[in-house]
Every structure is written in C-alpha cells, then in structure tokens.
Amino acid sequence: MPTDKDILVSFRGVKKTYDGENLVVKQLDLDIYRGEFLTLLGPSGSGKTTCLMMLAGFEFPTSGEIRLDGKLLNRVPPHKRNIGMVFQNYALFPHMTVAQNVGYPLQVRGVSGEARQRQVREALAMVRMEAFGERFPAQLSGGQQQRIALARALVFKPQLVLMDEPLGALDKQLREHMQLELKALHRQLGVTFVYVTHDQGEALTMSDRVAVFDQGLIQQLDPVGALYETPGNAFVASFIGDSNRLQGQIGLREGDRCTLNLPGGHVLRGVRVGEATPGQAATASIRPERMRLVDASDAAKAADAGNVLRGHAAGVIYFGDHVRLQCDFTEQPQCFVKVPLDTPALASLAPGQPVALAFEPEHLRIFS
Template sequence: MKTSDVIVSFRGVRKTYDGETQVVKQLDLDIYQGEFLTLLGPSGSGKTTCLMMLAGFEFPTGGEIWLDGTLLNKVPPHKRDIGMVFQNYALFPHLTVEQNIAYPLTVRKLAAKERIERVQHALEMVQMARFGKRYPAQLSGGQQQRIALARALVFEPKLVLMDEPLGALDKQLREHMQYELKSLHEKLGLTFVYVTHDQGEALTMSDRVAVFDNGIVQQLDTVDRLYESPGNAFVANFIGDSNQLRGTIASVDGEFCELQLLDGTRLRGCNIGGAQVGAAAVASIRPERMKLAVNGTRNGGNALTGEARGLIYFGDHVRMRCGLREQNECFVKVPLGTAALDTFAPGAPVALEFAPEHLRVFGLAA
C-alpha cells in the first residue's frame, strides 16, 4: 500500500499511568485506508490502551497520533469522527433502537428528515429494520451487538474502532458475527480497527494483524505471513498451535542452522534472527507440518522419534499426542483414515518427519 493511503499514524507513542511502567512503548504504526487491522495480544499487552488513545478516551504520555492529516493528541472524542463499538455495547436502556442509533446524529445536530433516513439505512445495513421500536432489553446479545455497530456507522465516520465486540457472545453466534463483520467491512470499504485476545478471531477477519506483547508490537503482518512466518518465538507460540523444541545452535549455514536437542538429535531449520553457534534456542513447528513416518522411514528432512501418548478428535482429523525425550509433548495432525490410526496404542514408538523450511529456530536472549 502507498504512503498516501495512510489514514492513521502513531509516531513514537508512549503511555504510562503511574509515571514508571510503560503500558505502550515507542509505538510507530500506520493504518491504511479501508483495511481491517486487528490489534491482538494477551491481557495487559497494550492493545486496548492503543485503541483508547485513538478513540480519545486516553491521551498519550508522549508521541503523536494523526488521523487523516489531523493531530489528535488534544482533540476530544466527540470531535474525532470515529465510530466506536464496545464489548458491553453501551446502549442507552431508556431509548429505543432507533433513538440509540440516532443519538450520534442528534449530537451532530442533523435535520430530523436526514436523521430518519440515515437511521433506517443503518438498520437495514445490519439486518435489523424490524426492530427499530424495541428497547435494548428486548433484544438478544447478537441483536444488541448489531445495533451498537449500526450506531457506530450511522454518521459515516472515517474510522470504526471495536473493542472485543464479540466477547460476550456464545461460540456459534460469535463465529457467525465474525463473517458478518468481515462481509460488512468489504461492502462499506471503511477502515476497521479491532481489538481482541482471540487469535482465531484475528486470523478469520483481518487484512493485517499487529501482535502486541509488553507494550510493543512484536510483528505487524498479513494473517498468512503471521501464521507461516512468525518473526519471533512469542508470535510463533501465540498465533495458532505450535510445537516447541529446545536446544542449542550447533552450526549455521546461511539462512539455515542446525539445532542440537538435549538428547543429541540434530534438526535443520530456518535461523530466524541470525542466532550464533552455541546460543540457546527454541524451534517452532506447526502440528500440520509434522508427519508420521511410514514404517519409521525417513524421506529426507528432519526426523524425531518418540512415543504415542493419546488421540484428540477434531472431526476432520485427530491430533496425536507424542512424548519426546527431554522435551515437552508435541502434537501431530493426522488425517482421518491414516493407516497408523488403526494400530494406534499408547506407549507405541512413533517416528516423525518434517521439512527444514517449516522448522523456525529462534535464538534466546542470554
């Protein structure tokens, strides 16, 4: 994307509440016009604080936040032209659905005729046109979520911010709403900035994801690159399922290296970050990238031996739990119908194989 497409820009942004602990540390982040960007991370990582600073409910301790060429640092929330959807929806219980949605338009002093037209359009957009006369207490959680979204969209903001908006919904409805939100985003072409701690939700909906930890963006990337090419051990462990193998860098060969495990096994993998020989390291490999070796044979690449521990059923596949010498258990994705499953027995020896390009090796700080 071109620099001219940048709609939001964080420049050297810092935030502390007590003057000592920095919740956000030196954040530099560009958000592009029309994208769906998710801020993802565990509790306390700084993602929600960034959203609140962009919304105007918090102010940065240092640095600058720009929206479409305007410096926001001292601009109050109601003058930022930003729509906001909260986890608890924040609907007014004494107002009808129509009145809730009309509220931002009333504050902006739009004429009554235009208010009515915009509210009706917003209701149709979220498929809630029949519910305009009801009160929030008469709606389900999913319906309230739609009304909160309509209220955020009704005044045609430059930017829509969402703070864990699906967190209160049950699993099936949450997944349904993920697809609805993504579809609505594509239809409207607005810029969405979304906060969640749910990595599955982030991968489902986003164009790009900023992974936060300890107030720092660990990686900002498209969802496929985050999953396939994590930039450090935290991202590899936080995004999707991942097996971890610990050892020491035994040799380096260009972009690859050899990792010696604690039991002496040597594995070849991508040397992410350029760790040196002798450095302690952790390697990451996805369960679907590991295969059960047929008859214990090895068709090139890496090989590990261990013992079968158990099976976990996932519908279209099973995960086999495998014990490894001096390592944590690992999981291998095994398609249903695989011959080895017919003779599975806990404690039986297993041989695993995987390609070096799928093993990502991260040096650990001394």
Template sequence: MANDSGADVLVSFKDVQKTYDGEHLVVKNLNLDIRRGEFVTMLGPSGSGKTTGLMMLAGFENPTHGQILLEGRPLHNLPPYKRNIGMVFQNYALFPHMTVEENLAFPLQVRRLGADETRRKVAAALDMVKLGHLAKRYPAQMSGGQQQRIALARALVFEPKLVLMDEPLGALDKQLREHMQLEIKHLHRDLGLTVVFVTHDQSEALTMSDRVAVFNEGVIQQIDSPGNLYEHPRNSFVANFIGENNRLHGTVGTVDGELCTVRLDDGTQLRAKAVNVGGAGSATTLSIRPERVVLGTATNSAALENHLSGRILEFIYLGDHVRLRVSVAGHDDFMVKVPIADLDPAWREGDRVDVGWKALDIRALDPIAAA
C-alpha cells in the same frame, strides 16, 4: 513495524508512549500506519498495551509522548466526539431508556442533522444489519446478538472515517460469535470501512483481519498478514501466541545461510530454518506447527531432513482430524495433527512411531525458558 507512506494512510501512530505512573510504559514507542479501507487487529494478552492504543486513538486516553494523526492531522487537542470515529464496545453501551431507533438517532442529533435526514440514515443503518423490524424495541427486549448488531449500526450510522472495536464479540456464545465475525468482515468489505479491532482471541484476529499487530509488553512484536504471522513468526512469542505450536529447546551448532544445525537438550541433532538466532553455541527455541509433522511410513520421504523416533501417548479425536500427543526427544507434550484419511488404523497408544519434518518447516527462534 509498519510505516506505510502515501495518501492512502488514514491513521499514524508516531513514537507513541503511554505511562500511568510515570515509571512503567504501557505502550512503548508505538509506530503504526493504518491504510484507508484496511482491517487491522491489535492482538495480544491482557496488559499488552493493545486496548490502551485503541483508547488513545479514540480520545479517551492521551499519549504521554508522541502523536497520533488522522488524515495527517494531529488528534491530541481534539475531543472524542469531534474525531468522527465510530466505536463498538463489548458491553454494547446502548442507552437502556431509548428505543433502537432513538439509540441510532442520537449520534446524528449530536451532529445536528435534520429530522428527515436522521430518519433516512437510521432506516438505512437498521436495514444494513437487518433489524428494521426492531426499531421500536428497547435494548432489554433484544438478545445479545441483536444488541451487538444495533451497537454496530450506531457506530456506522453517521458514516465515520474510522470504526474502532474493543472486544466487541467477547460476550457472545461461540456460534453467534463466529457468525458476527463474518458479518463484520462482510460489512467492512462492502462499505469500504477502515476498522481497528482489539481482541485477545488469535483465531478471531486471523479470521477477520487484513493485518494483525501482535502486542506484548507494550511493543508490537510483529505486524503482518494472518498467513505470514502463522507461517513465518519472527520470534518465539509470536510463534506461541498465534496458533498451536511445538517447542523444542537446544543449542545452535552451525549456521549456513538460511539453515542451521541445532543440538537438542537430549543430544538429538536437527536442521532448522535460522530465523532469529545467535552464533554457534547460543541457545535457541525451535518452533514447528503440528500439521507440518509426519508420522510412520511417510517419514521415508527424501524431502524430510529431520528424522526422530517417538512414542504415541494419546489420541484426541476432533472430527476431520486427530491430534496425537507423542513423546519426542524427551518432550511428552509434542502434538501432531493427522487428517482422518491419513491415520493408520493399526496405531495404538504406547506404539513406537517414526517422526519427521522438513528443515524449512521448523524455525530456530529466540530462546524461551523450558516449561
């Protein structure tokens, strides 16, 4: 959990819980501080509590226990429209009977801004998303990408302290989605926005965020920078949810400082980084990324403490690299990522191949059931 102190903290969740039926907690003891100007993503599978957390911050849900602070002030008695928070939804939520400029003017009129200032702010917001030429159109006359830009402009037009985004790109196709990811990221940087973003798409979270809070079963499993989440997962859930991951199941032998020995189910002995393990004899699940595995003659390096024999089962061509599915230590779904330049042209499906990796590149974590 993150609990940053100081004047730069804009939002604080303090021991927040939420239940709908009085028995099952959808959010459990959420403690999270979000700094001014930060882009924080709440990431997790459906039902993990991430959207409920966002809805409580927006004011559409109330915490069952605990409190949420904005600039040090509790929000529990403040209705959504008085929180000065911008919202962007997946379904755009634009008024279909209003033109683009009328949609953008609406939150300013609610705040009783004068007509001249409203026109100026609407023009500036449309210019920001490069859609000034569509001011007189209705939402139905625009593409999905254009509607999402207008929804974003409407969330920013009244210059809120905080912008909340709930799966805002989920309805867009892949190419437009990736373009909008960069556009939102640039707006965040250029305008100094504080953004809380909800998604179940881990690649989207890694691309856009300063920090990512990974939710599961109402609890933040880890909150960290995208790089640390990927390279240094603290438990098996995070290792498997973030990026591609190979899992091997075994039993801890010895623990010596940051390293441990692990005996796999087929008897293979490995050395691994001891991250989240019990003592000797306890079960563990090992995690290693496909790009950290080396094949063939490269395994002769003295830097590789772990050496196994494998058999190539499948080649999956992906342009700049090839994924090889390899049978290793009784696992037929072990994936290895090989750059095109490093691929041995002599390799064929069915070939035996040496497999190796560094001890510090494989992490011994809490046990999960074998698939």
C-alpha cells in the same frame, strides 16, 4: 505497496504511562491504511486496548503523536474525531428505542428531521435490523444488540470504526457467525476498521493485517498468512495458532538456514530467525499440521529429505475430522501432530509405542 496517501492513522513514538513509572505502551510506531481491517491482538495487559483508547480519545498519550488523516489528535476530544466506536458491552441506552439509539450520534452533531430519520433507516438496513427500530435494547438478543451498536457507530459515516472485543459476550456459534458478517460488511462499506481482541482465531478470520502486542510493544505486524506461516519470534509463534516447541542449541549455520542439536541426539534443519551463533541456546517452532506420522520404512527416506523426530506415543485425542496424537521426546515438551482419520498406522497405535514424525526444514523456524 501502500503510499503516504494511503495512510489514515499514524502513531509516532507514542508512549503511555498511568503512574509515571511503568509504561503500558512503550514505543508505538504504527500506520493504519485506508479501508483496511486491522486487528490489535495480544494477551491481557499487552497494551492493545490502551492503544485503541488513545485513538478513540478516551486516553491521551504521555508522549508521541497520533494523527488522523494528517490532523494531530493528541488533545482532540472523542466527539470531534469523526470516529465510530463499538464496545464489548454495546453501551446502548436502555430507555431509548433502537432507532433513538442509532440516531443519537446524529442528534449530538445537530442532524435533525428527515435527514436523521433517513440516515437511521440506512444504518439499520446495513445491519439488516430495519424492522426493529421501535424495540428497546432489552427486547433484543445479544447478536441483535451487537448489530445495533455497529449501526450506531456507522450512522454518521465516520472515517474510522474502532471495536473493543465486540463479540466477547456472544456464544461460540453466534460469535463465529458475526465474524463472517463483520468481514462482509467491511468489504461492502470500505470503511477502515480497527479491532481489538485476545482471540487469535477471531483475528485470523477477519483481518487484513494483525498487530501482535506483548509487554507494551508490537512484536509483529503482518498480513494474516505471513503472521501464521512466518512468525518473527518465539512469542508470536506460540501465541498465534497451535505450535510445537523444541529446545536445543544452534549447530551449523548456512545462509538463512541452520541446524538445531537436541539433547536426545537428534539434529534438525530449519529456517534461522535472528542472529544465531553455534552453541547458542535456541527454541524451534513447528505447526502440528506440518508434521506427519510415518512408519519405520518411510522414516529413513524422510530423514534423507528432511527432518524426522523419533519418540513415543503418549495419547490419542479424537477431534472429529482428525485425531491429535500426543508424543513424548527426550528432554522436550510434549508435542502433538494432527493425523487424518484414515492414516493406517493409527489403527494399531497405543501409548508407549515408538513413533516417527517427519517434516520439512522450511516449516521449522529456529529462534535464537
């Protein structure tokens, strides 16, 4: 369990407005731990980038406090914060060589001569770009420019590195490769990384913890496994990964479990999230990989042990290692389930045919 000594950055009661009326960040209380990889994740306009810009010093909070290693940052200019920054467009100086770009933060801090050259060589070696020191940014690929921008952020050995969607300009294959490289570099250096993205896959791949933002508030802050498996509300469930949603009313309550009565007459059992009262409207969420296609003989057995939804096949989409079976249910949004290619029932399945999907109550989360 982290202690106060493990906290590197602290936001307390932070709010931000640009026009004096609408709060972009409504109430931010957040601790960032030394050495962790924390991702701020959310849709456009959710407040995540504003949070990062306040930490970097490019924006100041309207109210509240931001502290770095106990020091109040509210009015400290960016160049005095000992924070490295990597931007989405890399912000490299086109008229400078790679070595000059990487050395620029040292020049600003008054480091010169052999000491600066040595630190530049070390930073380039970290990102495996030591052979590119004399080139100019225009002579580099997107991935190489990203590495140089990272080397520049690390060269002065900051306490904290901030990254604002730094992989957004890369193609899919290179982006996935760089995600793994960034995570490996983080493990190697032990520096605290704070990363902003709207890409949920990116967040789950690299992070130790993820803060999910929406409408200026953190909706949930958790390690990636807990965030995916136990979303705290319907927004997080739908925003993180694929999720099927079911609409109904709360039935019986029993401890942390309850039933959900669906319009078509189905009754499902699941984990209750929030204070639910019988008859109250509710939304349930279930991951597609937690559902399985069962035949008629197995459906009755599955219903005794867990949940079964009966509906009709709407379509089959091939995904290489599995197929995505789309299903229609009475008065519900269309659901889908990931079905292994070797599932016998797939061979004869056609649109309009009856289907039964089984799943365990512990994987159905019911949000009141």
